Amino acid sequence: GNSVTQMEGPVTLSEEAFLTINCTYTATGYPSLFWYVQYPGEGLQLLLKATKADDKGSNKGFEATYRKETTSFHLEKGSVQVSDSAVYFCALSLNNAGNMLTFGGGTRLMVKP
Amino acid sequence: DAGVIQSPRHEVTEMGQEVTLRCKPISGHNSLFWYRQTMMRGLELLIYFNNNVPIDDSGMPEDRFSAKMPNASFSTLKIQPSEPRDSAVYFCASSPLGSGGYNEQFFGPGTRLTVL
Numbered sequence: 001g002n003s004v005t006q007m008e009g010p011v012t013l014s015e016e017a018f019l020t021i022n023c024t025y026t027a028t029g030y031p032s033l034f035w036y037v038q039y040p041g042e043g044l045q046l047l048l049k050a051t052k053a054d055d056k057g058s059n060k061g062f063e064a065t066y067r068k069e070t071t072s073f074h075l076e077k078g079s080v081q082v083s084d085s086a087v088y089f090c091a092l093s094l095n096n097a098g099n100m101l102t103f104g105g106g107t108r109l110m111v112k113p
Numbered sequence: 114d115a116g117v118i119q120s121p122r123h124e125v126t127e128m129g130q131e132v133t134l135r136c137k138p139i140s141g142h143n144s145l146f147w148y149r150q151t152m153m154r155g156l157e158l159l160i161y162f163n164n165n166v167p168i169d170d171s172g173m174p175e176d177r178f179s180a181k182m183p184n185a186s187f188s189t190l191k192i193q194p195s196e197p198r199d200s201a202v203y204f205c206a207s208s209p210l211g212s213g214g215y216n217e218q219f220f221g222p223g224t225r226l227t228v229l
Binding site: 041042043044045046049089099100101103105106 | 117144146155156158161169204206208210216217218219220221222223
């Protein structure tokens, strides 16, 4: 079956620190990959995506590269801010599954001033 | 567009009562998803619809849960009777159904349900 595994949180960083949140996947086909972010008290919103191997998704200073050889899609940011504190979800979608997403368990990021 | 609209935003009820959660998807979107989020189980897909037709309801916990989508602009998730273990945040999301591949899911703000 299809699954997404993320590093467990919480991840606690100081402002301006480098961020990496690991994500690996298993899929029966050739998936598209996504990172969603959930700010406190809100629903999830799409942060970035990549639809084929070696693609790099980027948004708001965050980046993730689709690595087919390691089945990974790690999220990185060079300098985090307090406002980045949120829960981050890695997800995959297969083209034959309509718009259905398979989510990882989420990783809570806490950034301290 | 106002985005996905959910109501109520908060619901507190007593065990055994019927609870109805409502969702209005973004106009023009023809896929709709219901999720449940708890600390213990994380984010779970309950059911999703394409063009108002339920496609996969394998995530619905048990017969106490039911979902309907009578038209393209409205969906309900009903719990009858409710139990304390149903306490969670319930999210609705919608997406345009494209000709192939993936389209972004847009989430509503959620309904926080507390069953006493």
